[in-house]
Amino acid sequence: DGSDVDNEESSAAENDDNVKGTDKGGKKTTPRTRRGRGRGRGRHGGEEDEEDEDGTRRAGHRRNRNRRGRGRAAENEGNDSDGGAEKDRKNQTNQKSKEDDGDEEDEKGGRSGKGKNEKKQDKKPDKKGKKEKANKKKKDKKKSASGSDSDSEEEPITEEELAKLKEEVEEKKKLIATLRNKPWKMKKKLSVLKEAQLFVEKFEGALGKGKGKKFYAYKVMMTKKWMKFQRDFENFKTACIPWEMKIKEIESHFGSSVASYFIFLRWMYGINMILFGLTFGLVMVPEALMGKPYGSLPRKTVPRAEEATAMNFATLWDFSGFAQYSVLFYGYYNNQRTIGWLKFRMPLSYFLVGVGTIGYSFMIVIRTMAKNANDDGGGDDTSFNFSWKMFTSWDYLIGNPETADNKFASITTSFKEAIVEEQESRKEENIHLTRFLRVLANFLALCTLAGSGYLIFFVVRRSQKFALEGLENYGWWERNEVNMVMSLLGMFCPTLFDVISSLENYHPRIALRWQLGRIFALFLGNLYTFIIALMDEINLKARYLLPFTIFNMYLEEKIVKYNMTIWEASLYNGTIPENSTAPPIEVDPADVPRGPCWETMVGQEFVRLTVSDTMTTYITILIGDFLRAVFVRFFNYCWCWDLEYGFPSYSEFDISGNVLGLIFNQGMIWMGSFYAPCLPAINVFRLHTSMYLQCWAVMCCNVPQERVFKASRSNNFYMAMLLFILFLSTLPAVYTIVSIPPSFDCGPFSGKTRMFEVISETLEHDFPSWFGKVFGYASNPGLILPFILLMVLSIYYLNATSKSYKEANLELKKKLQSVRNR
Amino acid sequence: AYKRFSELLPKEERNNACSARVPKSQILTLPELRANPFQHRICHVFSTSDDGDDSMSFEDFLDMLSVFSDSATSDIKSHYAFRIFDFDDDGTLDRKNLEQLVNCLTGQGEESRLSTAEMEQLIQNILEESDIDKDGTINLSEFQHVVSRSPDFASSFKIVL
Numbered sequence: 001d002g003s004d005v006d007n008e009e010s011s012a013a014e015n016d017d018n019v020k021g022t023d024k025g026g027k028k029t030t031p032r033t034r035r036g037r038g039r040g041r042g043r044h045g046g047e048e049d050e051e052d053e054d055g056t057r058r059a060g061h062r063r064n065r066n067r068r069g070r071g072r073a074a075e076n077e078g079n080d081s082d083g084g085a086e087k088d089r090k091n092q093t094n095q096k097s098k099e100d101d102g103d104e105e106d107e108k109g110g111r112s113g114k115g116k117n118e119k120k121q122d123k124k125p126d127k128k129g130k131k132e133k134a135n136k137k138k139k140d141k142k143k144s145a146s147g148s149d150s151d152s153e154e155e156p157i158t159e160e161e162l163a164k165l166k167e168e169v170e171e172k173k174k175l176i177a178t179l180r181n182k183p184w185k186m187k188k189k190l191s192v193l194k195e196a197q198l199f200v201e202k203f204e205g206a207l208g209k210g211k212g213k214k215f216y217a218y219k220v221m222m223t224k225k226w227m228k229f230q231r232d233f234e235n236f237k238t239a240c241i242p243w244e245m246k247i248k249e250i251e252s253h254f255g256s257s258v259a260s261y262f263i264f265l266r267w268m269y270g271i272n273m274i275l276f277g278l279t280f281g282l283v284m285v286p287e288a289l290m291g292k293p294y295g296s297l298p299r300k301t302v303p304r305a306e307e308a309t310a311m312n313f314a315t316l317w318d319f320s321g322f323a324q325y326s327v328l329f330y331g332y333y334n335n336q337r338t339i340g341w342l343k344f345r346m347p348l349s350y351f352l353v354g355v356g357t358i359g360y361s362f363m364i365v366i367r368t369m370a371k372n373a374n375d376d377g378g379g380d381d382t383s384f385n386f387s388w389k390m391f392t393s394w395d396y397l398i399g400n401p402e403t404a405d406n407k408f409a410s411i412t413t414s415f416k417e418a419i420v421e422e423q424e425s426r427k428e429e430n431i432h433l434t435r436f437l438r439v440l441a442n443f444l445a446l447c448t449l450a451g452s453g454y455l456i457f458f459v460v461r462r463s464q465k466f467a468l469e470g471l472e473n474y475g476w477w478e479r480n481e482v483n484m485v486m487s488l489l490g491m492f493c494p495t496l497f498d499v500i501s502s503l504e505n506y507h508p509r510i511a512l513r514w515q516l517g518r519i520f521a522l523f524l525g526n527l528y529t530f531i532i533a534l535m536d537e538i539n540l541k542a543r544y545l546l547p548f549t550i551f552n553m554y555l556e557e558k559i560v561k562y563n564m565t566i567w568e569a570s571l572y573n574g575t576i577p578e579n580s581t582a583p584p585i586e587v588d589p590a591d592v593p594r595g596p597c598w599e600t601m602v603g604q605e606f607v608r609l610t611v612s613d614t615m616t617t618y619i620t621i622l623i624g625d626f627l628r629a630v631f632v633r634f635f636n637y638c639w640c641w642d643l644e645y646g647f648p649s650y651s652e653f654d655i656s657g658n659v660l661g662l663i664f665n666q667g668m669i670w671m672g673s674f675y676a677p678c679l680p681a682i683n684v685f686r687l688h689t690s691m692y693l694q695c696w697a698v699m700c701c702n703v704p705q706e707r708v709f710k711a712s713r714s715n716n717f718y719m720a721m722l723l724f725i726l727f728l729s730t731l732p733a734v735y736t737i738v739s740i741p742p743s744f745d746c747g748p749f750s751g752k753t754r755m756f757e758v759i760s761e762t763l764e765h766d767f768p769s770w771f772g773k774v775f776g777y778a779s780n781p782g783l784i785l786p787f788i789l790l791m792v793l794s795i796y797y798l799n800a801t802s803k804s805y806k807e808a809n810l811e812l813k814k815k816l817q818s819v820r821n822r
Numbered sequence: 823a824y825k826r827f828s829e830l831l832p833k834e835e836r837n838n839a840c841s842a843r844v845p846k847s848q849i850l851t852l853p854e855l856r857a858n859p860f861q862h863r864i865c866h867v868f869s870t871s872d873d874g875d876d877s878m879s880f881e882d883f884l885d886m887l888s889v890f891s892d893s894a895t896s897d898i899k900s901h902y903a904f905r906i907f908d909f910d911d912d913g914t915l916d917r918k919n920l921e922q923l924v925n926c927l928t929g930q931g932e933e934s935r936l937s938t939a940e941m942e943q944l945i946q947n948i949l950e951e952s953d954i955d956k957d958g959t960i961n962l963s964e965f966q967h968v969v970s971r972s973p974d975f976a977s978s979f980k981i982v983l
Contacts, residue, residue, distance in 0.1 A: 386944065386947040386948045386951055387948050387951050387952045387968045387969075388968070388969075388972045388974070388975075390920070390923060390924065390927070390944075390948055391903065391907070391965075391968070391969055391972075391975070392969065392972045392974045392975040392978055392979070393927065393974075393978070394858075394859065394860070394927060394978065395978045396854075396858060396890065396978060396979055396980055396981050404857035404858075404859075408859075408927070408928060411927050411928060412927075412928040415924070415927075415928070415940070415944060816954075819954070
């Protein structure tokens with residue numbers, strides 16, 4: 001064997017000058033080994049010897065392969081002793097195998113004097129996904145320690161050769177990276193890939209020669225390992241995406257627009273999981289583990305008066321009783337600066353988590369919007385109406401014949417419509433009537449909105465009245481009136497809007513936009529009315545006798561404090577001491593009179609609202625969809641008219657309504673999570689069950705929509721609404737943080753005049769003094785104002801440039817148009 | 823993917839699935855392709871079989887999936903879409919091709935087809951919009967130009983296993 005090898009080498013050395021650039025021999029294709037199965041593709045000529053790469057190495061010759069163009073491989077039998085003697089080959093690769101295997105490849109032109117690279121290459125089989133991974137190179141480079149190797153043939157490489165070599169290597173690397181995107185056949189791709197890989201392999205070693213070879217080789221190997229790890233991780237991540245199969249099934253039945261709702265739901269679920277992680281891990285768990293346990297402080301104990309009913313299910317469902325005095329709500333947390341042996345700064349963490357959840361949500365919504373904006377490709381372009389209808393209207397995800405039929409029908413209709421529209425210019429008959437009808441419709445919509453706002457306000461006031469008179473006197477409806485009314489409004493008003501919009505006679509897409517806008521306004525109005533009424537209620541509850549202003553809370557505080565001192569004094573059986581120097585008497589925390597705790601109350605309201613909203617949704621689904629479907633299916637036999645085609649028939653999946661419901665639910669979570677850390681947890685649970693319930697309901701009770709339209713354009717619209725809602729939801733929380741003093745008797749910020757003082761306190765105590773000084777300078781208005789000015793200027797500048805780009809775009813488009821029409 | 827592919831093969835050939843070719847009829851039983859009006863064209867475009875029977879090997883199958891996947895660029899998708907729409911494989915979309923395309927899209931039934939006049943009008947409009955060099959046909963670059971501006975293309979030209 002050895003002699004043969006030597007022969008090959010010498011002949012190869014002669015042939016060095018004949019080597020051509022494009023063809024390279026090489027080893028077996030990595031993809032082949034990667035798949036771990038022998039695919040006897042034609043180009044490999046069916047030689048199976050090289051399968052041994054997977055396993056044992058032979059100490060024989062390797063095959064050389066030569067490739068010319070697509071799909072052809074002329075294999076060189078390594079076992080031939082005249083290996084390398086194929087006259088038609090312009091390139092020769094010599095391979096030696098010493099212990100196991102060693103590869104040597106001579107390089108093409110320009111390297112006549114170059115020594116041979118000796119590398120040991122182990123191509124390990126990759127686990128590959130179903131896509132061709134172009135970057136896969138895994139090998140160990142080792143110098144083969146053989147005597148007959150022409151180690152000594154190394155000749156100096158000139159600088160320019162080195163540079164050229166580097167360039168070529170870079171080029172090949174780039175080719176490898178972009179190979180996936182080339183529209184070639186698999187065979188060609190694989191062959192080019194191999195070629196490029198071999199080239200890079202060979203020369204990376206060369207580049208490293210003489211410059212700390214070992215380190216270089218090591219570095220290269222680590223890079224490859226890292227890439228492999230990254231790829232495996234990507235695969236793993238893809239496999240982990242939840243509910244993929246469910247969504248796919250829905251997609252194939254209903255098309256991509258319905259599926260987009262579920263994808264949105266899944267995305268929301270992801271966000272909520274992270275919010276839950278933050279609030280749970282950084283707020284609830286530390287308090288539960290390291291804070292003072294239940295019953296040790298007045299704020300942590302159920303008051304004596306309520307103790308009897310504290311464990312009832314009804315009370316728990318209402319989130320009072322034990323649920324209220326637990327980590328779930330704001331009021332439980334102690335205002336101790338650090339807790340536990342870890343010196344965990346609870347109030348700081350609470351504050352930062354609150355701010356952090358909002359910040360994170362902003363970031364992620366904006367990032368998604370930017371990504372969607374990129375994909376959108378610059379907005380509404382109607383210049384290719386017909387072509388788009390033709391080429392892009394078929395949804396390849398549809399796998400169900402019924403949906404396909406629907407799709408066909410809708411495509412046909414849309415063609416016909418578009419033709420008709422194009423043919424006749426729209427005669428504006430009765431333009432006045434149309435306008436009048438539209439104005440009327442808008443007026444009706446406004447009335448509905450105003451009506452619903454007033455209704456909510458009225459109901460909240462009534463509930464205050466009930467609260468004053470004691471809730472025990474009223475039944476379930478009165479107690480939950482607010483929540484029920486809000487949910488019912490959310491259910492019925494959109495249908496009302498739908499009816500109104502039929503007056504308007506708009507193009508469906510525009511009608512949809514109006515509809516969404518109106519529903520949006522409805523929910524927003526409801527939410528804000530609710531909040532305002534709630535604020536009023538806070539003022540009301542805070543002091544029963546005094547008129548409604550927030551400033552009276554100070555007074556209230558004083559009153560309660562005074563009451564407490566009186567009560568304490570009563571324990572001493574004496575007069576009110578001026579300075580209580582007597583030792584504190586042991587009092588059971590349950591008996592201590594409490595101050596008002598409006599934050600917990602607010603949190604409770606939000607939680608109750610969320611829960612009732614969830615219940616309403618589920619019940620609507622069950623009744624509206626499921627029962628209706630059952631009714632239609634079974635009563636069809638004994639009914640006068642065909643239930644399935646006429647009224648009521650099966651229901652369609654209402655995408656926009658559901659999406660809006662989801663968005664507003666999220667808005668409530670954002671608003672309330674500062675006061676009730678348990679809200680994200682509840683929401684995660686709700687979304688989880690929602691996913692399963694709605695998937696089931698969709699598959700079993702709904703039929704594909706008749707007008708199948710694309711969801712893609714609405715995507716950014718939903719994101720924009722989400723952003724808007726996020727912004728609006730953070731306003732109340734920010735307002736309370738900045739201007740309302742926290743309750744003096746409960747929560748992590750009790751005792752401070754403003755909640756954000758926890759930050760300044762931390763700066764004082766926990767950071768070195770120079771930090772505080774720096775911060776002081778940084779928050780100097782003299783520094784902040786120029787900064788704001790700078791930001792405004794940069795926004796203006798960016799706006800101006802983007803406008804100019806848009807105009808340039810338009811100019812080019814016009815040019816194209818004029819060229820076309822010439 | 824390999825699993826799905828081998829399921830299509832008759833039992834005796836399963837062990838050798840990497841080298842076997844699956845006949846077209848089997849491919850068309852895949853749920854993803856079953857309801858697709860372009861099924862035959864897809865098989866034809868991706869098949870590398872020499873005897874023209876449009877059978878697909880595993881590599882072709884992978885090819886097809888990779889083009890239809892989420893991570894393929896719009897360029898590659900439009901390239902292959904063009905080939906799929908090109909019914910006579912002549913490298914351009916002429917009137918006849920477009921007519922066939924429309925007929926595919928409007929379904930199999932007679933009543934859902936467009937009338938001749940409507941068809942004429944439609945094709946005229948399309949050519950007006952997309953034919954830049956006014957040669958009466960749409961070639962690859964014109965097609966790519968039109969399709970790349972469309973926001974729906976990437977999301978609709980997708981098959982997920």
